[in-house]
Amino acid sequence: MTTHQTIPSADFVARREAGENWHAQMPDDKAMLRAARDLTKDIAEARANIYWPDMLGSTLVGYATLIGAILVDNGWLALALGLVSALTLYRALLFIHEISHLHRDALPGFRSAWNLLVGIPMLMPSFMYENVHTLHHKRTQYGTIEDPEYLPLALMKPWSLPVFVLVALLAPVALLFRCAILLPLGLIVPPIRRLTWERFSALAINPDFRRRPAEGEFRSRVIRLEIGSFIWAWALIASVFVWGWRPLLITLAVVSLTAVLNQLRTLVAHLWENEGEAMTVTAQFLDSVNVPPPGLVAEIWAPVGLRYHALHHLMPSMPYHALPEAHRRLKRELGAGSTYDGANHAGMAVLVARIARSTMRPRG
Structure with missing residues (x-):
């Protein structure tokens, strides 16, 4: 096993505990970055058979159990089916994250x-994340006012x-209002469209983020998806007059x-x-969160690889x-106490408690 720089050092830990911003001074652990690149080259291709x-299985189970929740008369059974539907549709929905990183020639x-199956029916087509999420991964924009997700x-x-x-x-109400009301109004009133x-x-959490206009082929795709979302939104509204309010x-x-x-997952995706300030890649990594095995619960609230969110920030294009295999290789190569170990956390409760304590810390 090779020797790797261990960050954060006692100096950086002391700065953080004192409430100082340590990110701007964090040097890059070049050995870790090199290991992440060299140890994972053979597993970097997106596999269609996975x-x-x-995606299709999660979508099928999600809609089947949703229909069941609507049709059954037993309240507890309806609640259970609704919970399964929410969890499986949540998994299906999070493929929007993978789509934002996939090479255009991968997975035709x-x-x-x-x-067609998830984005439009849930009123969250892929353009809401494409050309947005990648800004979050830009070296000079992560954690700054220009980061839509920070x-x-x-x-x-x-x-x-x-x-x-x-x-x-x-x-869901906001998305329905956006697609059914704001989109057609925008065709008449340019300021509303803008x-x-x-x-x-x-899908941004930074209230200061302003999206730039869509251009070229992406703009054409946006228009097609907006038309589909508008039609589906009004189909949902019209369904009330056919089947009543329950569905x-x-x-x-x-x-x-x-x-x-998803918001709970987002809350613990970073240390925030x-x-x-602009941050080094290592600082961005340590401000991000892995919740690796042996715990299984994280696979429910952070599916589709998002339990390895810090690792994803090291290798954004890794499928x-x-x-999981990339994590095992890096853990084995870099060892306990390494920089890589600094982004691995025990679970959601521990992370929420840490962030909550930080909000209560007195600041000058």
Whole structure:
């Protein structure tokens, strides 16, 4: 086993405990970055025989159990089916993350199929993450005001954490309003069209983020997906006049649960300790979170490889099915006490408690 730099050092830990921003001073652990590159070259290809069955199976189970929850009369059984639907549709939905990283020639047809089966029906087509999430991975933008997916939650007020999670309950109603009302209004009123695109077309948590206009082939794809989302949104609204309120309300409740699950996962995807400075790759890695085995619960709340979120920041293009093996190789090569070990955490409860404690720390 080779010797690798161990970060954070006692100096950086002391700075963090004192409430100082240590990210800007964090040097890159070049040995770790080199190991991540060299040890995983043979597993870096997206495998269609894993992606397709996983996405299609999750989608099928999600919709089947949703229909069951709508049709059954037994309240407890309906609740159980709704929970299974939320969990499996949540897994299916999170393939939007993989789509944002897939090379355009990888998995032909996968993005289109996902949009037809998941993105449009859940009113979250892939363009809401494409050309947005990759900004979060830019070396000079991560953790800054230009990062659409970063808020310094650990440095905010304690009440901001429950608000951050609970606001996700409103996501399905907001998405329905966006697709059914704002999209057609935008065709008539240009300022509304601009506002809808800049502020409400991206799955972002940074309120200061403004999306740039879509161009070229991407713009054409956006238009097609927006038309599909508009038609589906009004089909959902019209369903009330055919089948009553129950199917729509149960569907909205299931999507609300998936949104809350995703928001909880987002809450513990990072330590959220950066104050806006540009960071090295190693600093970004240590501000991100792995929740590796042996625990199994993380595979439920962080599926499709997202339990290895810190590792994903080292290798953004690594397919989700390869991350467990990549983690094992790096863990074995770098050893306990290495920089790599610094991003591995025990679970959601530990991480929420850590962030909550940080919000209560006095600041100058």
